[in-house]
Amino acid sequence: MDIVVFDPKMGAAGDMIISCLIDAGADPQKVLDNMETVANTCGEINVRPHEVKKNSIKATKIDIEIKSENPDLSYKDMQKAIKESGLDREVCDLSLDILLSLKKAERKVHGPNHSFHEVGKLDALADIVGAATAYHNLKLNEHTVYSTPLMVGDGYIKTSHGNLPIPVPAVTEILTQNQMTWAGGPVKGELLTPTGAAILSNIIDKYTETTPPLKIKNRGRGAGTKNFETPNILTIYLGQTNTLINDFIGILETNVDDVDGETIGYLIDKLMNEGALDVFVISGLMKKGRKGELLKVLVEPEDIDRLAEVIVRETGSLGVRINKRQHRLIANRRFKKIEVLGESIQVKVGFLENGEVIDVSAEYDDCIELAKKTGKPLKEIKEMAESKARREL
Numbered sequence: 001m002d003i004v005v006f007d008p009k010m011g012a013a014g015d016m017i018i019s020c021l022i023d024a025g026a027d028p029q030k031v032l033d034n035m036e037t038v039a040n041t042c043g044e045i046n047v048r049p050h051e052v053k054k055n056s057i058k059a060t061k062i063d064i065e066i067k068s069e070n071p072d073l074s075y076k077d078m079q080k081a082i083k084e085s086g087l088d089r090e091v092c093d094l095s096l097d098i099l100l101s102l103k104k105a106e107r108k109v110h111g112p113n114h115s116f117h118e119v120g121k122l123d124a125l126a127d128i129v130g131a132a133t134a135y136h137n138l139k140l141n142e143h144t145v146y147s148t149p150l151m152v153g154d155g156y157i158k159t160s161h162g163n164l165p166i167p168v169p170a171v172t173e174i175l176t177q178n179q180m181t182w183a184g185g186p187v188k189g190e191l192l193t194p195t196g197a198a199i200l201s202n203i204i205d206k207y208t209e210t211t212p213p214l215k216i217k218n219r220g221r222g223a224g225t226k227n228f229e230t231p232n233i234l235t236i237y238l239g240q241t242n243t244l245i246n247d248f249i250g251i252l253e254t255n256v257d258d259v260d261g262e263t264i265g266y267l268i269d270k271l272m273n274e275g276a277l278d279v280f281v282i283s284g285l286m287k288k289g290r291k292g293e294l295l296k297v298l299v300e301p302e303d304i305d306r307l308a309e310v311i312v313r314e315t316g317s318l319g320v321r322i323n324k325r326q327h328r329l330i331a332n333r334r335f336k337k338i339e340v341l342g343e344s345i346q347v348k349v350g351f352l353e354n355g356e357v358i359d360v361s362a363e364y365d366d367c368i369e370l371a372k373k374t375g376k377p378l379k380e381i382k383e384m385a386e387s388k389a390r391r392e393l
Contacts, residue, residue: 002142002143002217002238002239002240003143003144003145003146003212003214003238003239003240003241004140004143004144004145004146004236004237004238005145005146005147005148005208005211005212005214005236005237005239006145006146006147006148006200006204006234006235006236007147007148007211007234007235007236007237008147008148008149008150008151008191008192008200008234009148009151009186009230009235010151010186010187010191010224010228010230010231010232010233010234011150011151011152011153011190011191011192011193011196011224011232011234012150012191012192012193012196012197012199012200012234013127013192013193013195013196013224013225014123014124014126014127014128014130014131014193014195014196014199015061015062015064015123015127015222015224015225016196016222016223016224016232016233016234017127017131017134017196017199017200017222017234018031018035018062018127018130018131018134018222019049019059019060019061019062019220019221019222019223019234020059020060020220020221020222020233020234020235020236021131021134021135021137021138021220021222021236022049022060022062022134022220022222023059023060023219023220023221023222024138024218024219024220024236024238025138025218025220026133026134026137026138027137028049030133030137031130031133031134031137032047032048032049032062032130034085034087034091034129034130034133035047035064035126035127035129035130035133036126037085037086037087038081038082038085038087038095038125038126038129039081039122039123039125039126039129041081041084041085042071042073042077042078042081042122042125043066043067043068043069043070043071043122044066044067044068045064045065045066045067045068045122045123045126046064046065046067047062047063047064047065047126047130048062048063048065049061049062049063050062050063052223054223054227054231054232054233055229055230055231057221057231057233058221059221059222059223059231059233060220060221060222060223061222061223061224062130064122064123064126064127066122066123068122070121070122070123071121071122072120072121073120073121073122073125074120075099075102075103075120077120078099078120078124078125078128079096079099081125082095082096082099082125082128082129083096085129087129087132087133088136090136090141091129091132091133091136092132094132094135094136094202094203095128095129095132097202098128098131098132098198098199098201098202099128099198101174101177101178101198101201101202102119102170102174102194102195102198104173104177105170105171105173105174105177105194105198106119106170108173108177109169109170109173119170119194119195124195127195127199128195128198128199131199131203132199135203138238140203143238144205144206144353145203145204145205145206146204146205146206146207146208146211146212146246147181147200147204147206147207147208148207148208148209148210148211149181149182149183149207149209150175150180150181150182150183150192150197150200151182151183151184151185151186151191151192152166152167152171152175152182152183152184152190152191152192153166153167153184153185153187153188153189153190153191153192154166154184154185154187154188154189155188155189157189157190166184166189166190166191167182167190167192167197168190168194170194170197171192171193171194171197174194174197174198174201175197175201177201178201180197180200180201180204180207181207186230187228187229187230189226189228191232206245206246208246208248209248209325209327211237212241212246213241213242214237214239214240214241215239215240215241216237216238216239217238217239217240218237218238218239219235219236219237219238220235220236220238221233221234221235222234222235222236242329243352243353243354243356244329244330244331244352244353245329245330245331245332245353246327246329247327247328247329247330248301248325248326248327248328249277249298249299249300249301249325249326249328250298250299250300250301250303250304250322250323250324250325250326251296251297251298251299251322251323251326252295252296252297252299252304252307252308252311252320252321252322253294253295253296253297253320253321253322253323254294254295254311254315254317254319254320254321255286255292255293255294255295255317256292256293256295256315256317257286257290257291257292257293258316259293259315259316263314263315264281264293264295266314267279267295267310267311267314267315268281270310270314271297271307271310271311274303274306274307274310275299275300275303275307276297276298276299276303276307277298277299277300278297278298279295279296279297279298280296281293281294281295281296282294282296295311295315297311301324301325304322304324308320308322331350331351331352331358331359332350332351332352332353333348333349333350333351334348334349334351335347335348335349336349336389336392336393338362338385338388338389338392339388340370340381340384340385340388341370341374341376341381341384343366343369343370343373344366345362345363345366345367345370345381345385346362346363346366347360347361347362347363347385347386347389348360348361348362348363349389349393357390357393360386360389360390360393361386362381362382362385362386362389366385367381367382367385
C-alpha cells in the first residue's frame with residue numbers, strides 16, 4: 001500500500017510544507033506560478049526555490065520576496081483572489097478549505113469582527129495556494145497521509161497582540177478543532193505557524209506515534225527560516241507499507257481475588273457499555289494459594305482514566321496497571337445491513353487497505369433475536385447472513 005508520512009519533529013510553516021513537497025517531486029514551476037498568480041492579484045511577489053543546508057543536511061527552501069506593499073488582507077479579499085485566479089478546481093477547493101480553517105480559528109479566538117492581521121498577508125495567501133498545488137501535483141489525495149506528532153515549540157512569541165504563549169491561540173484552536181496530535185518543544189520558539197497548522201489540518205488523514213514500517217520510494221525535505229541546534233526541517237516520506245493499519249490502544253490490568261463471579265460478569269457488561277474495546281478475565285493462582293483473576297481491558301487512549309475509575313469502584317481494587325499506548329496493526333472494518341428472512345441483520349466486514357475482504361461476521365445479538373423469532377438454529381441464521389454478505393460484497 002502506498003502511504004505518505006509527514007515527520008514534523010521541528011514543526012511546520014507554509015513555506016516548509018511547500019518546500020518539502022517540491023523536494024519530493026512536485027513540479028516547482030507549476031507551484032510557483034500558481035503562488036505568484038494568486039498573490040499578484042493583491043500585490044506583487046516573487047518566489048524563488050533554492051537548495052540550502054541545515055546542520056549540513058541538504059533541503060529545499062522557497063523564498064518569497066514581496067516587491068510591493070504587503071497589505072492587510074481580509075478573509076473575503078483572500079477568498080476572492082483564490083476563486084478568480086483560474087486555479088484547477090481541486091486546487092481551488094483545497095485552498096479555500098485551508099483559508100476557512102484559518103478564519104474559524106481566528107473567529108473563535110478573537111471574535112467575528114477580528115481582521116486576519118498576521119495571517120492576512122500576501123505570503124500567507126501564496127503559502128496556502130502553493131501547498132494546495134503541490135499536494136495535488138504529487139497526487140497525495142490518492143494516498144493515505146499520516147503524520148507523526150506535531151512539535152509546536154515552547155515559550156512566547158511577540159505579535160501585534162503582545163507576547164503570546166506558544167502555541168499561539170489560533171494554532172491551539174486549529175489543533176483542537178481537528179483533533180490533531182501535538183506536543184510542546186523540543187526548542188524555545190515558534191515551530192508551528194497558524195498557516196502551517198491550517199494546511200496540515202486539511203491534508204493529514206491519520207496520526208501515528210512513530211513513523212510506520214515503511215519502504216521509502218521517495219522523500220522530501222523542506223527548510224524553514226530559523227536556526228536551532230536541531231535543523232529547522234520538515235520531512236515527508238513517500239513509500240509502501242503493509243496492508244494493515246497502525247493503531248494505538250490503552251490496556252488496563254488488575255488482579256482480583258475477592259470478587260464473586262456475578263460482580264465480574266456485571267463489570268464486564270458495564271465496561272463494554274462504557275466504551276471498552278474488549279474485556280477478558282484470566283483465572284490463575286495467586287500468593288498464598290489463593291484463586292484469583294486477571295482482569296484485562298482494552299480501551300481507547302482517551303478513555304483510560306475514566307474506565308480505570310470504573311474498575312476501582314466496582315472491584316475495590318487499590319490499583320490498576322496502565323499501558324497508555326500499545327501499538328497494534330488492525331484491519332479496516334465497516335458494518336453492512338443484510339436482510340435475512342425479512343429481518344435486518346448487521347454484519348461486520350473486515351478488509352485490508354487494498355480493499356481485500358478478510359472476514360465477515362454477523363452481529364450476535366441480531367442473530368439471537370431472529371433465531372428466537374423464527375425458531376431456526378442460531379448457527380443457521382449466522383451462516384445465512386454471512387453467506388449473503390459475502391455474495392453482495
